[in-house]
Each structure stands twice: as structure tokens, then as C-alpha cells.
Amino acid sequence: MANEYPEFFLRLPNGGPVARGRQTDVLGTNGSRKFVVGPGQPVRADVVPSFATRAPSSCRLREKLIADEGIRSSQTWPGFLETAEEITFNSSSEAAAVLLGRNSNGWTNWKTENGHPLSDYMPGTWWGPSRTWLVRGSNVTGLDLVQRMWLLEERVTLAASRLRPGVRQGVSKDALRTFVLEDYESTATYSQKQDLVEGLHAFLSRMKPGDTVCTISDGRLYIGEITGEALQQESEDQRSNLSRPVTWQETGFPYEELPEELQQKLSSQHDVVDLTSVQSVIEGLGLTNEELADEAEAIERDPSGELPALTARRDLDLPVPSQELADELHVHDVKWLREVRDLLWDEKQVVLYGPPGTGKTYLAMKLAEALGGGPEKARVKLVQFHPAYAYEDFFEGFRPREHPDTGEVAFRLTPGPLRELADLADREGNRHIPHFLIIDEINRANLAKVFGELYFLLEYRKRSVRLTYSDDDFALPSNLFVIGTMNTADRSIALVDAAMRRRFAFVELSPRTEPTSGLLRRWLAVENKDSEPADLLDALNARIEDADFRIGPSYLMKKSVYRDGGLDRTWRTKILPLLEEHHYGEGIDIERRYGLPALRRTLPSATTGTPADVSAPEPPAAPTTETPA
Template sequence: FGNDFVSLRAQHLGSPDPRSNFDQVQAAVNAGYQHIDYAERKVRAQEFYRFLSQMKVDDFVLTAFESNLYLGVITGEAEYTDDETSRLRRQVAWRQEPIANDELQAPMPRLLEEQGSVVDLTDGLSIISTWFEAEPEVSGTEPGPTTSPQPAVVPQLREATADFAAKLHVQRDDIQEVIRLLQTRQQIVFYGPPGTGKTYLAGKIARFLAGEEHGDHVKTVQFHPSYAYEDFFEGYRPAKFDGDNVGFSLEPGPLRRIAAEASLDGNRDKPYFLIIDEMNRGNLAKIFGELYFLLEYRDQGINLQYNPQQTFVLPPNLFIIGTMNTSDRSIAMVDAAIRRRFAFVELHPQEGMISGMLERFLETTGQPALRAELLNALNSEIGATKRDLMVGPSYFMKDHAETEQGLAEIWKYELLPLLEEQYFGQMSREKIREKFGLAAVRRKAAGDVGLASLAVGPESDDKATD
């Protein structure tokens, strides 16, 4: 510091044009720096490219000297000189007063710790602008911008309302607890048996928190065994170029797209939500890759697999809600890294938020309690051996479940096949139907509630389901 420029040594760079693209800069580095390792050449190319092409006149520049930071504004294009110690330069008008390099606001400490001679400080632009405006008269420059860019923050999520909880047929306190987890952890997983409304609740809660006017702030993806990092974040895709030429272009996936939208100035104080359905059906380590790091350290950045010259930060206003089905045995394979990074919220028919949902639904809609009594009786039978396979209430909240015929069809075509799969090799098909068939469960429910019979409408023969 002390001169009116900022510089790099660049003694072996040659003289690529200041408007060169990255490939041209990389070629110049490969030609001039053959004496260093190829990995280091890539790092040098990235630094030179930022200095030559990405830095612009009127951009802020920050440099560290001893225990202080010095802030300036770039006033000239990149140029080459005969000075071997600072061959590549840009003219700078420096702010007169230094900035103490201690007790800096986030994200400045993280940005200043990044490796390299030229680091992108855009994420700290709002703080840097404030420093600059504290001394507006900088020699040789125009006044700085009148408004600071919007800082990225964790937005304050709205509280659950009684009306919203009533529409979901859950307790308000349970919803509010989920919202508090999102506020403090930013990443949660709903897990539980089939039919507990995991995806439904995730979508409803996300849209409630985003606000009706921001429906596009909620995106949903579904993992599956062939899903990969390239599908989720970014990867190369076949693309048609000029004429009939076909090649590959780097395309963003759903996470990168919603992160970019959430990071735009004007959006940084608004909540965005990514819902990952059937999360445990994918190979999580393969899908998340280096993003594992960002899930735990939202205030830090990381270089990307397909874009190593860029540092990516997961914006603090992006919330992630995953769902996992406990009847899918792959949930046992979810590694400790994911369990540490997400808060796990169980949705179970007999405990917590989902407990009593069907009873509240039937009471609100003015319908008999039969379905709730049948569900409780069925889960009582299942729970004796397999708690995680109990059936959720959503099977019985469908319109066609209101009739005897509809109820019999749900039992025959949805519940019994599910139970046959889960008890495969442990119980014969006949034994499953004898134990869990509609007639057997109806008898158990009648005994539990002290009734001679249970019916929702005209009697129907349910022998086909037993």
C-alpha cells in the first residue's frame, strides 16, 4: 500500500488482452508457467482472469496490510509495466483512512480467509459500501452509490396462525415448533410411515411461510436412485450450438437456480424454500457432493466441482425441507453427515403432530368417527411388531373413503398390498389378510370402543378384502 495502483507480479504471464476470456488466460498461463504444477497453473489463471477481465473501473478493491484493510476504487483498465515486482496493474484511488482488520461483520472474515491473491468480495459489497460512504470524498472519483446493496440475512419467519393450523388439522403449537426449527436450523426433514402427509405438510408450511404472493419461492424436487449432483446442482448437458453442431453446456440444476434467485438484490430478505421429496431414495453423498460443507457452514463458501473459478455460498434465506418414508428401508442408510446437518421431525400416527389428525378432520367435516377408530385399531395391530410401518391418516381423508365401498377398496388395493410387502417372508398372505383385513380390524375396533358394529353407510360385503 502507498501507491495509486493495485498489482500482481505476473512476471511470466506474457501480455494477454485485458478482455481475454478464461480459456485465453489459461493458455497464457500454461505457456508462461510450465515450471509449476498444473493445479497451481489453474489457480494462477483464475486470479489473472479476475484481475484482467472481471474487475472493472469503478469497482471497489480491498487490500490487507499489516493489521489494517485499505479500500479504494478502481480508476483504470489493466495494464502491463516494466516493473518485475508489480508487472500487471490497475490504477486505484485509495480511501485515506484504514479499516481495522478486527471484529469485522459477517461475511467479511470468511471472504478474507479465502485462498488466493485475487478474491471475489461481492458477498460483502453491502459492508464495503458502508465503509466507502463513511468517507465520501475520495480523490479522483465520483461519489459512491447513494444506496447500499441489500445484505443477505436469515429472514424472520412468520408465526403459525390458529386458522392455518385448523386447515391442516394439526395443533398450532406443533406447527410453530417446526417453524422455530426452520428459523434456527434452516434445514429439516419430515420422516414417518406412509400416509402421514409428509410432502403435503412440507408444501403447505413452505407456501404459508413464503406468503401467498410469493408462490414461486417454493420449488420441489424428488430424489431417486439415478439422481446425481449433475441433476441437483449443475452439470454438463447436450446442447445444440451454431448450425448443426452438438456439444455440451454447463446447466444449473434446481438448487443452483433457486439459490441464484434467492441471492438477487431485492430478494435477500425474503424466504425461499426447496422441498426434497423421497430424500432417502437417492445416494445423498453423490447428490450433495461438496455441498455437504455448505449445509453446515452457511456463512462460508466453497469452490465448485464444475466451476472451480467460482466460489458458491448457500444463501441464508434459502430453507430446505426434506421428506423420508420410514417404510423404505433405505432410511437406515442415511449417513451421520446428513443427520447432523438436518433437524429430523417425526410424523407418526400415534405421536406428535399427526396424532389425532384424522379425528380432528372428521369432527371438522361433521363425519362419523369410524375411520379414526379403524385406523387406531389397525395401527394397534401393526404396532405390536413394527412401529415404523404404522399407517398414516391420509389414506382415510380421501373423498371416496366416506362410503363403505370406497373404504373396502382402500383396504383391498392400497393397505393390504402395502402390508404384504412389509411382512414379506415373515407372514403368509392368508395370515396377513386374517390379521389385518377390514373385517378383522372392524371387529377389533368395535371391541375397543364397546360397539356391536361399525359402519359408515349401507352395509357391504368386505369378504373380498380379508
């Protein structure tokens, strides 16, 4: 009965007066509990900009009450309105919305004199922070219940045709598991029963009044607010045995226009999906940045905080490389760096390929740090592939782990570097910040084995897939970029397959083209060193016929090279062994052909200026998206 509840209070904004109301057990047509506000209670005079969009029925009711003088100017509180009569609202949230002039969760905003929310006094409900849910209703055994029932009757339903009667809100997952195993014994597979338990538990025990609920129908996303408890009832068509009252917004949002991170979550195939991780994105749908800012000011949020929807609205962007970065990396032209940046922006995945020593890994790390906002370790992660590398190492798998309390060692599901970085990039507040995964020697692993079902996500970033081990729905965040490096001299590894070629853009780093061909000479000039090492490297590469085995400049860009005997030592121990391997079995005298004495004889004479017997460098080339042969 109504007198079983204490009196509840609602503070109006701007330090305004306090309104009083009482909860009832009388159910409205959609199952919400009605709420009563007596005469002489204060009402806010204005409304926030989004009120008509976010709570259209409450907005219309407020306008009607004002037109009919059920709400009028207040003589008690100047600048406010007040109720002229007792008003019975369909729910506590509707009452709060009309009085506050904005969408409101009445279950938490109406409080007792001691500050306890209305939700504390409602039976059989689970409480905590507001959450957002997706419930599928457009194809329930072939019917679109969204258009046929949900929007018209202001409810959301879940089919549970074989679930025994008497299952109440707040039931434990363990009890539900027992019910489902018994009630659906021969009519569902084990996997279907597990999914059903998860969906039923979310609908009955995790959802609560004040939560947001979404659904998709006719290519549009519809959004509403749950306004009451779950009910189990008979359903003639067995499609809507479980029901919750919902106040729906009147217009849906075109699916194709939704933000990418929201489309990823909506692509999950479960009947009930927790969308709380993108709750702020949903809150901002249909509102411009200016409207969000106006609403934030109207609601008078803590000025030290930030409106979540505004945070979620921040656009992802990759900084444009500057001339300073080009100078730091000794790149010949900043346009080359900017084109690599554009490839990353368009494709999300890039591979830097070329012979050893061309600076592929160094450039990948420096680019990631510059484009990701600094060398913060959490945003840039490097892994190195090798022939034994597997999906379980890269993404997730069961590994032996010691329990921190008992010391017991057992196999536990453990995330790999990609899962860890993706989870970090997908956190609320991080989605506008670029994150980078660098995969060194990407062609040394069995890529189909390492990536598994993730290959699909590299190409379709707006979709999610069901994971092999955790059974989670997973999508690659749009702010996660992948930079791979590939050594073209490593002929022991099979050629890159067509699936990878389609998913990555390829950028060549070769001694025959810029920025690599002139890199050592530019570095020597900055370091005020003699140009002889660059001349020797050009002469060496002119004698190597196979472009994939030409030597990159990074071997000669170390301080140790320029100590006494350092150049000769580096040449003998670093460069010549590479060429020994290349010409193995051919009977070539490597020292005579590629040694320093032989190369120095080809350089111009210091006295006569005789030209070197070397081939001229090939002209600079822009980054290419062609896959190496």
C-alpha cells in the same frame, strides 16, 4: 496534454449550479491523473453523513480548503460555496467528492457539454457499470503487502513476476492466455496458469477507475476506490509488478462482524474475485439504517427507487406460523409448528420422518409456502430422490442439450434444481426472502454421491467451495432452507449416515404422536363426517407392533374414501398391500388380522358402549432433533 481534453462539467445536487474542470495527463504519486478546477466554481455547502467515513482524505482536503479560504461563501450562488483559486486535485473523483460533499466516481460524474463522461476520453480502459473487486494482498509470497505498501502508498498490486514487459491495460484474455502459457511454461501447473489468466485479465482489462476494491488484512476488511489505470513496472521483490492507484478508507471492518453473504464471497481462494453481487452490502458497511436513509435523502435519489444498501440491509426472517395455519393443517397446537420453524431457522435443514401416509410431503410443501411468503413456484422447489439420482442431476453436470440456433446436440454444463434455486436466492434484492428446497424421499439416494462437496456447505454456510464441474466458487445462501422427507418403512435403503445426521434436524411424524395421531379425527370433525375411520385407524395401528410400519391418516383424508364403498376399496387396495409387504413370508392372514370386519368387531358397540379393544394413543410429543434409529 491537458488541452487534448474537452471541458468537463459537474452538476451540483438540489438543482444546483454547474462546476467546470479539466483533466490532465500529469500523474500523482500513486499513479492517478490529476484534475484541475479553476476559481469561481460552485461547491456544495453541506456534506452527506457518511462523507468522513467513505472518503476521509477528500473530506479532510475539503475542510482544509475551507479553513484556508481556498473555498469560501459564494456571492454568485446564494446557499453555496465557491472555489477562490485554481485547485489541483489528485484525481477526478477527489475533485467531484470535494465539490459534491460526498464520495463520487469522477470518471462518470464529470461530463462534457454533450453529456459524455470523462471515461470516454481516457485511453486503454474498459467501461461499464461500476463493479466491486477483492484482491488478496495479505500473503503474497509470505508478506502482508496491505499493511506494508497498499494502505501507505495508496495502491493495489498484483504479482506477475514472469509476465513479459509491455503488457498494456485492456489486453484481451486470449492474448494473456498466450503470454502466460509461454512466460510461465515450466514454472506453473495448467490449473495455476488458468487462474493466473483470469486474475490478470480482471486486473488489467475489467477493473476500471471508479470501481470499488476490497482486501483482507489482520482480520479486517479494507475498502477503497480505484482512481487510475493499471501500470506495469519493475518490482525489486517481484511481488508487485502490476499496480493500480487506490484511495483507501482509513479504517477496516472486523471480518467476524461482516454479513454472512459477504463472508461467503470473501472465502473464495482466488487472488482476484468479482464481488459485484454483494456490492450493495459493501456500500452499507459501517452505516446504520438511519444514516443510510439520511444519505439517500441527501443524495436525492429517485424517490421511486430504493437505496441499494438499504435493500441489502433488510434482515432475513421466517414468519412465525399463525393459528390460522395450524387450523388449515389440522395441527393440534400452533406451538408445534413454531418449534419446527425455529429448528429451520437454527439449523437451515430439517427432515420430516415417519411411516407412509403421515403427511410428510404435504406438510413440507405447506410450511415452505407459508414461511416463504406464498406458493410462488420460483421460491419453493421440490425434487424427489431415488437410487439412480446423482450429483449431476441435483446440482450441475454435463447433459446433452440442443443448441437453440443450430440445432446441434452437445454435452453442456447444465444447472440442477439446487444450483438454480441457490442462484435465485442469492440475487440482489432476494437475499431477505426465504427460499425452500424440498427433497422428497431423501433417504432413497446415495447421499454422499448426490451432495458431493456440498455436504461441507450444509454445515458451514459462511464458507464457499470450488465446484467440481464449473470450477466456480459456490456458497449456499443463508436464505435457502432445505426440508427433506424420509419414509421409515423403506428398509431397502441403507441407514442415514452420520454426516447427514449431523447436518439435519429430525422431526418425527408418527401415528403414535401428535400432530399425526389426532389428525384424521380433527379433519373428520371439520368435514362433518362420522369418526368411524379414525376409530378404525387407531384399532389398526394398535395391532401393528413395529412403529415404523404403522399407517398414517392421509390415506383416509380423500374424498374418494367417502363415496359408496370408498372406505372398503381404499382399505383393500392401499392399506392392506402395505401390511402384506411388511409381513411377507411370516404366514399371517392379513385380512383376518387387519381387515375392516376384524377391526370393526373391536370398536365400541353402538348400543352397549363396550370399549374398543385397542391401545390408547400415546401422549403428544414435541418435534425432536434426534435421528431415527
